[in-house]
Structure formats: C-alpha cells, structure tokens
Amino acid sequence: xxxxxxxxxxxxxxxxxxxxxxxxxxxxxxxxxxxxxxxxxxxxxxxxxxxxxxxxxxxxxxxxxxxxxxxxxxxxxxxxxxxxxxxxxxxxxxxxxxxxxxxxxxxxxxxxxxxxxxxxxxxxxxxxxxxxxxxxxxxxxxxxxxxxxxxxxxxxxxxxxxxxxxxxxxxxxxxxxxxxxxxxxxxxxxxxxxxxxxxxxxxxxxxxxxxxxxxxxxxxxxxxxxxxxxxxxxxxxxxxxxxxxxxxxxxxxxxxxxxxxxxxxxxxxxxxxxxxxxxxxxxxxxxxxxxxxxxxxxxxxxxxxxxxxxxxxxxxxxxxxxxxxxxxxxxxxxxxxxxxxxxxxxxxxxxxxxxxxxxxxxxx
Amino acid sequence: xxxxxxxxxxxxxxxxxxxxxxxxxxxxxxxxxxxxxxxxxxxxxxxxxxxxxxxxxxxxxxxxxxxxxxxxxxxxxxxxxxxxxxxxxxxxxxxxxxxxxxxxxxxxxxxxxxxxxxxxxxxxxxxxxxxxxxxxxxxxxxxxxxxxxxxxxxxxxxxxxxxxxxxxxxxxxxxxxxxxxxxxxxxxxxxxxxxxxxxxxxxxxxxxxxxxxxxxxxxxxxxxxxxxxxxxxxxxxxxxxxxxxxxxxxxxxxxxxxxxxxxxxxxxxxxxxxxxxxxxxxxxxxxxxxxxxxxxxxxxxxxxxxxxxxxxxxxxxxxxxxxxxxxxxxxxxxxxxxxxxxxxxxxxxxxxxxxxxxxxxxxx
Ligand SMILES: CC(C)[C@H](C(=O)O)[C@@H](O)C(=O)O
Ligand SMILES: CC(C)[C@H](C(=O)O)[C@@H](O)C(=O)O
Numbered sequence: 001x002x003x004x005x006x007x008x009x010x011x012x013x014x015x016x017x018x019x020x021x022x023x024x025x026x027x028x029x030x031x032x033x034x035x036x037x038x039x040x041x042x043x044x045x046x047x048x049x050x051x052x053x054x055x056x057x058x059x060x061x062x063x064x065x066x067x068x069x070x071x072x073x074x075x076x077x078x079x080x081x082x083x084x085x086x087x088x089x090x091x092x093x094x095x096x097x098x099x100x101x102x103x104x105x106x107x108x109x110x111x112x113x114x115x116x117x118x119x120x121x122x123x124x125x126x127x128x129x130x131x132x133x134x135x136x137x138x139x140x141x142x143x144x145x146x147x148x149x150x151x152x153x154x155x156x157x158x159x160x161x162x163x164x165x166x167x168x169x170x171x172x173x174x175x176x177x178x179x180x181x182x183x184x185x186x187x188x189x190x191x192x193x194x195x196x197x198x199x200x201x202x203x204x205x206x207x208x209x210x211x212x213x214x215x216x217x218x219x220x221x222x223x224x225x226x227x228x229x230x231x232x233x234x235x236x237x238x239x240x241x242x243x244x245x246x247x248x249x250x251x252x253x254x255x256x257x258x259x260x261x262x263x264x265x266x267x268x269x270x271x272x273x274x275x276x277x278x279x280x281x282x283x284x285x286x287x288x289x290x291x292x293x294x295x296x297x298x299x300x301x302x303x304x305x306x307x308x309x310x311x312x313x314x315x316x317x318x319x320x321x322x323x324x325x326x327x328x329x330x331x332x333x334x335x336x337x338x339x340x341x342x343x344x345x346x347x348x349x350x351x352x353x354x355x356x357x358x359x360x361x362x363x364x
Numbered sequence: 365x366x367x368x369x370x371x372x373x374x375x376x377x378x379x380x381x382x383x384x385x386x387x388x389x390x391x392x393x394x395x396x397x398x399x400x401x402x403x404x405x406x407x408x409x410x411x412x413x414x415x416x417x418x419x420x421x422x423x424x425x426x427x428x429x430x431x432x433x434x435x436x437x438x439x440x441x442x443x444x445x446x447x448x449x450x451x452x453x454x455x456x457x458x459x460x461x462x463x464x465x466x467x468x469x470x471x472x473x474x475x476x477x478x479x480x481x482x483x484x485x486x487x488x489x490x491x492x493x494x495x496x497x498x499x500x501x502x503x504x505x506x507x508x509x510x511x512x513x514x515x516x517x518x519x520x521x522x523x524x525x526x527x528x529x530x531x532x533x534x535x536x537x538x539x540x541x542x543x544x545x546x547x548x549x550x551x552x553x554x555x556x557x558x559x560x561x562x563x564x565x566x567x568x569x570x571x572x573x574x575x576x577x578x579x580x581x582x583x584x585x586x587x588x589x590x591x592x593x594x595x596x597x598x599x600x601x602x603x604x605x606x607x608x609x610x611x612x613x614x615x616x617x618x619x620x621x622x623x624x625x626x627x628x629x630x631x632x633x634x635x636x637x638x639x640x641x642x643x644x645x646x647x648x649x650x651x652x653x654x655x656x657x658x659x660x661x662x663x664x665x666x667x668x669x670x671x672x673x674x675x676x677x678x679x680x681x682x683x684x685x686x687x688x689x690x691x692x693x694x695x696x697x698x699x700x701x702x703x704x705x706x707x708x709x710x711x712x713x714x715x716x717x718x719x720x721x722x723x724x725x726x727x728x
Contacts, residue, residue, distance in 0.1 A: 076558070085561065085564060088558060090558045090559065094559070120485050120486060120489045120596060120597050120598065121484050121485055121486065121596075122484060122485070122486055125484045141505075141526060141559075141560065142559055142560075144523075147560075147561055148561050149561050149564065149565050152529065155529055155530040155531055156529070156530050156565060157527060157528065157529045157530070157565075158526075158527070158528050158560075158561050158562030158563070158564065158565030158566065159508075159525065159526065159527050159561065159562060160525075160526040160560045160561060160562045161523065161524075161525055161526070162505060162522075162523065162524040162525070162526065163521060163522070163523050164521065164522050165516065165519055165520070165521045166519040166520050166521070167519055192610070192613070194440070194452060194454045195454065195458070195505075195506055196505065196506075196511075196522075196524045197449065197511055197512050197513050197522050197523065197524060198522030198523060198524045199522070200449060200513065200522065201513050201520060201521075201522030202522065224613075224614055225613045225614050225617040226617070226652075228592070228614045228615075228617050228618040228621075229617045229618060229620070229621040229626075230621075231618075232484060232485075232596065232618050232621045232622055233484050233621050234484065246556070246610075247614070249556070249588075249589045250588055250589050250592045250611070250614055250615075251592075251614075253589040253590065253592050253593045254592040254593060254595075254596050254618060256593070257592075257593040257594075257596045257597050258596055262593075288590075
C-alpha cells in the first residue's frame with residue numbers, strides 16, 4: 001500500500017476521545033500488518049474556531065485535498081450555538097464535503113446482533129437488518145443559491161434553494177447502483193416528485209441511469225414521506241436507498257436510530273477518483289459530538305473505529321483487513337464488552353472509551 | 365349550531381368507501397343529536413381529472429371557500445402517475461390548502477390501546493402515546509418560487525425554493541402554542557438552523573412568539589434530523605411538535621406509522637377565522653388512497669370518521685359530541701371489531717368497511 005496518508009480531524013465533544021482509540025487501531029495495523037499510514041492531525045469545528053476564528057482553516061482545507069483519506073470525529077456543541085451562521089462548527093464540515101466534492105455519502109444502517117435489544121423496535125423487525133443509505137452530499141438545499149435572510153416589505157424572509165443538475169443526480173445514482181451490485185442488487189430511490197420539480201428530475205435521471213447502464217439492478221421509487229414510514233414499519237424491505245442531501249439527512253438518522261446501534265454506525269463520504277486512483281474520501285461516525293458526555297470516558301469509540309474500517313475498504317482496497325477489524329469488534333461485543341451506551345439489562349463488562357479501544361486491539 | 369355546511373370530497377382509491385361511512389355518522393348526528401349539516405359532495409384528485417381534465421375544478425374550489433368545513437378522503441393512484449405535474453391528483457389537494465390558506469395542519473399521532481401490538485415499536489415505547497404535530501401547510505418548499513426544470517448549459521436543472529416569511533412562521537407558531545396550552549403545555553420546534561437560513565429565521569420567530577406571548581409554555585428547539593431520531597427512540601418525550609411543510613410531511617408520516625394506528629389517524633388543516641368566526645378548515649385522514657385495496661370493502665373508515673370528529677371539535681365547537689364519537693370508536697375496538705388492517709394474532713370480529721361504520725353507529 002503506497003503512500004497512504006491520513007488526515008485526522010477529531011473535532012469537538014467526544015470527537016477527540018473516540019479518535020484517540022482509532023489511533024491505537026492505526027498503530028496496530030502499522031505494527032502487525034505492515035499497513036503504515038502517514039498520519040497528520042488538525043482542527044475542525046468549534047475547536048478550529050476557538051483557535052483560528054473559523055471552523056476550518058484554509059491550511060487544513062488544503063491538507064484535506066492532498067491526503068488519501070480524512071477521518072473526522074464530530075463537530076458542534078452548545079458553546080457554539082450562538083455563533084454567526086458563517087462560522088458555526090457545522091460550516092467546517094460542510095466546506096470539507098463541498099470543496100472535496102464528496103458527493104456520495106454511504107451510511108450503513110446495520111443492527112448488531114448483540115445490540116438488537118437496544119432498538120425501540122421489536123427484535124424481529126431489526127434483527128439482522130443491513131441496509132445502505134446513499135445520500136447525495138454536495139448539492140441540494142444545503143448549498144443552493146440564492147440563500148439567506150432578506151428584507152421584504154416590512155418583514156424578513158428566510159430563503160434556501162433546492163437545486164439538482166442532471167449530472168449531480170447521475171453520478172450519485174451510479175454510486176448507488178454500483179454498491180447494490182455488490183450487495184442484494186436492489187435500489188430504492190426516494191424524493192417528493194409529487195410535490196417538487198427537483199424530485200421529478202431526480203426520479204427521471206435515476207431511472208435513465210438504471211435503464212441504460214444498470215438494468216440488472218432492481219429499482220423502485222418511493223415518495224420520501226412514504227419512505228420514512230416504511231423505514232419505521234419494515235426496514236428489511238430495503239437494500240440500498242438513494243436520496244438527496246436533505247432527505248438523506250433525516251432518513252439516515254432515523255434508520256440509524258432504528259437499529260439501536262447508533263454508537264456503532266460509521267459513514268463514508270466519497271468523491272471522484274484522484275490521480276492515484278483512490279477516491280477523495282472522508283470517514284466519520286454517524287453520531288454527533290455528544291457534548292453531554294464529552295470528556296468523561298463514556299463515549300463509544302466503535303462507530304469511529306468502524307469508520308476507519310470503511311477507509312481501509314473504500315480508500316485503500318484492503319477489504320480483508322477491514323473485515324479483520326470488523327470481526328474483532330464483533331468478537332469483543334460477543335464477549336460482553338460494553339461502553340455505557342451499550343449497557344442493557346442483560347449486563348456485560350462495563351468499559352470506558354479507552355478500555356473498549358484496548359479490548360479491540362487485544363482481539364485483533 | 366347555525367348553517368353548518370360541509371363539502372365532501374371523497375377523491376380516489378379508498379376515499380369514496382371510507383367517506384360513505386362518514387355519511388352514516390353525519391346522518392346519525394342529524395337524526396339523534398339535532399346537529400344537521402348542509403352537505404354537498406364533489407370531485408377532487410384523479411376523479412376530478414377523469415371528469416374535468418383538472419384535479420380540482422374552479423367551481424369546486426369556489427364551493428370549498430364558502431362552506432364551513434371540507435371533508436376529504438384521499439387522492440392519487442398509479443393510474444395518474446404519468447400525468448403532467450400540473451394536473452396530478454395531488455395538485456388538487458395542494459390548491460385547496462393554498463387557496464383556502466390552511467396554514468396549520470394538525471396531525472395527532474396517537475396510539476390506540478387496542479392496537480399497540482401493531483406498532484413495529486416495542487409496546488412500552490408506544491402504549492399511551494399521544495402527540496400532536498403542527499405542520500405549516502401553505503408555504504415553504506411546497507409553494508416557493510422559482511420552481512421548475514430549466515435548461516442550463518447543456519443539461520437540465522431541477523429547482524425548488526424554500527421560503528418562509530416572519531408572519532408565516534409567527535401564525536403557525538401561535539397555533540402550536542395555543543394547542544399546547546390545552547394539552548401538556550410543551551412545544552418542540554424542529555428545523556435545520558445549522559444548515560438552512562430559513563431554519564434560522566424559523567427558530568428565531570418561534571422563540572420570539574414564545575417569549576412575548578407564551579412564556580408559560582415550555583419551548584425547545586431540535587434539528588429535524590435529531591427530531592426524526594428522537595421520534596423513533598422515545599416519542600413520548602414530545603407533546604406538541606411544530607415544524608415546516610416539508611419536515612412536517614416526513615416527520616408526521618413517521619410518527620403516524622410508529623403508533624401502529626395508521627388507519628386510525630385523522631388530521632385537521634386550519635386557516636384564519638371566517639366572517640362567522642369559524643376557521644377555514646379541511647379535514648382528512650393521514651392515510652393515502654391505498655389503490656391496492658380500493659373497492660374491496662377492506663378499508664378502515666375510522667381515520668376518516670375521526671377526521672369528522674375533529675371537524676365537530678375545531679369547526680363547530682362541539683367538543684362533547686366529538687368525544688361522544690371518539691368514545692363510540694374506542695368501545696367498538698374494545699369489543700373486538702376489526703377491519704382487515706387491524707386483524708392481529710389475538711383475533712377479533714372481522715369487519716368490512718361498511719360493517720365497521722354500522723358498528724360505530726350502533727355504539728353511538
Ligand atoms: C452537522 C450537520 C451539518 C450534518 C448535516 O446536516 O449534514 C449532520 O447532521 C450529518 O448528517 O452529517
Ligand atoms: C399527497 C401529498 C401532496 C401530501 C403532501 O406531501 O403534503 C401528503 O403526503 C400529505 O402529507 O398530506
């Protein structure tokens with residue numbers, strides 16, 4: 001594996017704690033599997049704002065463009081709630097996504113056997129659940145212009161613009177179909193084509209990409225509100241879901257919560273291939289910065305560690321090593337290792353953030 | 365009760381079937397409780413398109429503006445899927461909402477004891493659940509301009525505009541606070557103020573209305589993605605939720621599904637008071653037109669009948685009579701009456717749509 005470079009951005013809240021555990025894993029792969037990474041670390045979010053007055057310094061942005069993969073912890077916290085919109089912690093993350101052009105956000109919603117009881121859903125509804133939400137990440141209402149708060153007559157009006165070009169829809173649809181081929185070969189595309197013209201274009205382009213290049217994949221379309229319902233009713237009906245930035249934000253969070261495994265879910269945000277063939281990539285846990293438990297050793301590092309496993313698979317073509325890491329995590333859980341969020345009535349061995357990291361290293 | 369006029373728009377799919385049962389209930393109130401309504405009936409959605417080539421004829425629109433309340437069944441069906449956007453069944457419903465200026469959509473998500481087992485959620489998570497989602501219904505991305513599919517360079521782009529004025533936010537916030545005062549005095553407002561400027565304005569105005577006129581109501585703010593998560597995790601943490609048109613569409617559908625009582629959930633869409641003091645109003649079940657079971661006597665008429673109960677309460681100030689109807693429905697369910705969708709492992713008396721209507725009349 002040549003010149004594998006990683007930029008680590010721990011961010012805010014529990015970000016630094018969980019990232020410290022990822023570093024143990026990275027070190028293990030370097031020492032034992034000869035997978036060495038050139039690791040650098042920098043600030044993002046509130047942490048960057050505190051130091052530089054901006055949630056992402058230009059130097060950090062430039063570094064992110066150069067490395068093979070970025071690993072991000074989490075951003076945000078009540079301390080920054082009243083900052084101006086333009087310097088909120090979230091803007092750092094959004095800038096990374098946009099400028100790296102990470103258009104395909106892969107969010108697995110998987111239910112870990114050992115944790116099925118944690119779901120608010122009945123066990124038979126979630127046990128064995130394994131779906132993948134592909135969320136468009138660089139366009140739509142997150143970035144469309146015009147946007148802002150304007151004076152109009154004698155009052156103000158808040159405006160945002162949902163905007164999708166054919167090529168933006170085309171490329172994320174391809175990502176979804178490619179993924180589906182490596183899974184159960186089924187894609188469900190979600191929009192509100194009954195209400196939004198951008199949804200009509202979305203549906204049309206997804207269908208066209210399918211008919212022209214992926215006729216072997218089973219494709220269905222669903223209105224996003226019905227999709228939210230069906231995710232809550234019987235999520236196992238889905239394999240790959242492809243949807244826009246805003247719907248993907250809500251639907252993937254709902255799906256993640258349904259699994260009961262929120263502290264366990266990683267994500268990958270992928271862009272176009274770079275000169276070396278690797279895709280531009282950023283990996284981060286689905287969970288947030290959890291300021292209420294930050295600094296107490298209570299956070300579950302697994303989602304962040306699994307994000308590194310996704311990096312091994314999608315950036316460095318090390319699927320076997322990714323599986324090795326995932327298996328180690330399953331073993332540790334099966335043996336009863338539990339951070340606070342995983343502690344249920346059936347007990348287990350209570351572990352701090354760093355004890356969990358150590359247990360995973362030991363299992364490797 | 366003077367000059368109580370009702371316009372009935374059965375619409376498509378199971379709409380006509382469930383509305384036939386509502387008419388039995390209306391007749392009963394006329395005969396036994398001296399609550400007489402001047403009822404007229406007309407077409408909406410696909411049914412209107414089939415006859416007039418438009419999903420809502422101008423004459424029907426004019427009638428809707430004059431009556432005290434509109435009762436709508438459901439619109440849409442696969443037959444109309446390929447119609448041009450401008451004449452899709454949904455446009456009829458959207459035109460009613462917009463031209464009647466029905467800005468506050470009240471969507472109760474309630475779990476009926478007899479049906480708690482139908483939820484995909486664990487019983488303790490949903491039993492006794494009773495929340496109210498207040499969805500803004502006449503603005504936001506549903507109606508904002510510019511919108512459409514445009515040529516740009518050598519490709520097309522789909523555009524929709526999210527747009528909220530201060531006064532639009534102000535009035536729906538007031539509806540939510542008023543409702544909360546008659547319930548558990550708690551409002552949670554949901555937006556994406558971390559990403560959208562329209563969400564920033566939303567949060568600010570809701571807070572201002574609260575501080576100035578409803579300081580006694582407990583107010584919290586939540587990002588809509590976190591809201592979707594929390595609804596799935598522990599919905600009972602909420603009392604009244606207020607949110608915009610698009611988020612309300614997804615969140616209320618998810619909440620409805622969580623209760624397990626989808627065939628049971630009514631909704632009210634309310635506007636400003638008319639000259640006679642009654643609000644402009646449209647009542648409709650939350651469920652859709654269910655084309656797959658239309659015409660087979662399988663549909664559950666209860667959501668539509670409960671929508672009429674909401675009309676009694678919100679349009680005609682007949683809260684006691686509404687409660688009488690709601691109690692009759694509870695009794696019928698407790699006695700084991702079950703339409704097909706309510707048939708669970710514990711059995712019950714299977715009933716057709718019309719048998720269920722008759723049973724409710726008998727219980728009255
Ligand atoms: C932090 C926030 C900007 C972000 C988003 O809305 O995309 C988050 O909710 C996510 O889903 O990654
Ligand atoms: C039928 C459709 C236009 C409508 C909407 O999106 O508002 C429906 O989903 C609803 O929630 O009432």
